[in-house]
Amino acid sequence: MSSGTLPKPQMRGLLARRLRFHIVGAVLVSLGVAASYKFGVAEPRKKAYADFYRNYDSMKDFEEMKKAGIFQSTK
Numbered sequence: 001m002s003s004g005t006l007p008k009p010q011m012r013g014l015l016a017r018r019l020r021f022h023i024v025g026a027v028l029v030s031l032g033v034a035a036s037y038k039f040g041v042a043e044p045r046k047k048a049y050a051d052f053y054r055n056y057d058s059m060k061d062f063e064e065m066k067k068a069g070i071f072q073s074t075k
Contacts, residue, residue, distance in 0.1 A: 065071060
């Protein structure tokens, strides 16, 4: 009836091994998401703001809004 003995299942240290595997995976995934956010969102946003404010003249913009009548407190 028995064609061979089955190996005993490993029970000792099973939880620790699986936790270690999942913690390493979670750390790698979180580092990947953080890096993709930094290079996909934060850096282009920082560059766009730098490009905008490089040639931005606030007084010219203020005078245009004043001429358009946006402000009620200035004459």
